[in-house]
Amino acid sequence: MSKLAVDRLVREVQDELVTFLQSGTVAEEDVVSTLDFTDLAIDDFARLKRIHFCLSDPVVDFVEKLPARVRNIKTESQRERVHTRGEVRGSIDWNQTTKLRHTDSYGDRTVFACETPYVEYDIPENLVLKRLLWVVHRTVDRELANFDYGWRRDQWSDEQIREFQRLYSRNVHLNRIRDGADIKPTSRDLTAARTSREPLYAEVYDLYDTYQQLQSSQYEEPAVQSLLRKTLVVPERIPRLFELFCVFKLIRLFTKLYPQLSLQIIEPGAEEIARLESDTHRLEVYHDQQGNQKFHESLGDVEANTPYFRRYQDVLETHIELLGDFLNRGAGKTLYSGRPDIVVEVYEKETDTTLPRRVLLGEIKYTESEQTFARGLRELLEYTRFARVRDTYLHETPEVDVAGLLITDGIKTESVDGQIRHLTAEDLPTQKETVADLLR
Known part of the structure; x- marks a missing residue:
């Protein structure tokens, strides 16, 4: 049996991530490592979302068209009232000049009150434009320019980055707008951009609005969902993607197995990736975490x-x-010392104990090799024997049921009963009874 196609892994992981993010039922800390497919060691979710925003096609297309459009940005003609001595700048306001000569500069006929024309760049639409460009420039300059990956160059080539950096720092029109770091667009500014007849500003509003929705975790918005789906990068280590595929499929399987349990909102800082709960039971799912157990001697x-x-x-x-x-x-x-890929702990709320009632330990191997299968099976057996809560070994505790699940891709094996089972990722969504047996 051939391995699951990478494009299917990407598509299904993308869909599950967006769904979990939208409902808040997956730990954002785990999402950071999930979206961070290329091991960039990014632990700041806001920063990671900013990177994905700047990698999106609408932002790249907007920046590519910007050099030709920025020459015609909107401005307003204004007049500034100034007091001069010995020169005239602009038109003379004779009424104010007469008052000035009879007060502060009594009798001085060289003093004038003038109205000097100037071009105002700090209009509401341009403030939104400059703030958007500041967000993109900061991310491109500090983040993307340092990423030496093909996926980055596919969206932002080295030459594109250099051209954008030159445009942002040297363009005479952009430089006349206030520094983006000092701009906090108001609702009036945003309304002006949204209702502008100029396509440039309507586009600016749409992009900046999507950015704000993304940063405020409004994952139900279609633009945010599209952005996340289209900017997820295929990892260089496909086994990581396969692992996530299996984790999400298993969580979905739990929701079908236990309809009385509902996925809970995951608070920041939680170690579990997901938690299902009812009035009587709690099921905690850990990914790349030990849960409440130790696997160390x-x-x-x-x-x-x-x-x-x-x-x-x-x-x-x-x-x-x-x-x-x-x-x-x-x-x-x-x-x-070891750590399973998946730890599932089931607690009965009415029992006054820190021990789980049932534990499922999972090991995931992206392999068609029987040798790798054998190694994964041995690791899984070690986890089940060494798992302990404080000084209590769960395998030796009658009131705790410990089971193991080995998930591979492409290995067909005989059906085996008992507390150690094997499933392929392809079969995982349909094997409700097998997984239910392990958690009974």
Whole structure:
């Protein structure tokens, strides 16, 4: 069986992300790493959304057309009243001049009150324009210009970036508008841009409005949904995308398995990626997190009771010593350490205990290789045996049911009953009974 097509993985992950974001039922911290497909180490969601905004086709198209359009930006003719001595600037206001000569400058016939014409660039429409360009320029200059990836160059070539930087910093018309950092468009400014007869400003309003909706997490807006779907970048490590595909499919499967449980709003700072809850039960889903468990064994906590283990312990301790001798660095005295790709914990609310009633540990392998399957199976077994809450090993606790699920792509296996199961990602959405058995 062939692997799931990458375009399908991208499309379905995009759709699920937008849906979860819209309802607020997925942790935004996890979304950061999800959208950050190229390992850019971005941990600020507002910053990440700004990057995606500037990568969108409407913004790129707008910037490409800007050099020809900015020469004809709207201005207003104004007159400034000035007092001069010995010269005339503009037209003379004789009424004010007479008053001036009889008050502050009594008898001085060289003093004039003049109305000097000037061109006003700081009109409402231009303030919105400059603020939008400031947002784009700051992001392109500080972020995109430093991204050495093909997907960035597909949207913003190096030459496009240089041309935009020159335009923003040197264009005489843009420079006459107030600095974008000091502009906070008011509702009056936005209304002026929205109702302008000039296509430039109507486009400016649409883009800036989408940016504001995105930053304020208004994911129900069609423009925001379209932007997120079209700017998600295919990761260089496809297994990461496959992993997310499986996580979202599993969450959807839980909503069908347990219709009495509803997806909850995830508050900022939550470790779980999703949580389902009813009056009696709570189901917490963790992705790349340990949940409320530990999967770690310190070497010092285990007594060497057999010759084999004493030899193994000697190897680990000698390894630590030699690392210090060779590389002048230490190493933790760890006998075992791991972390499942998925941790699902089911709690019964009426029981007064910190232990979950059921635990499902998941390992995801993007593979058609039986060797990788075997490694994933071993890792999964280790997770089920070493999982503990404080000093309580869940596998040895009768009141806690621990199960394991190995998800692969393209490996067909025999059906096996028990607390360790295997499913392919293709079959995952239809295997309600299999997953239900693991959580009973």
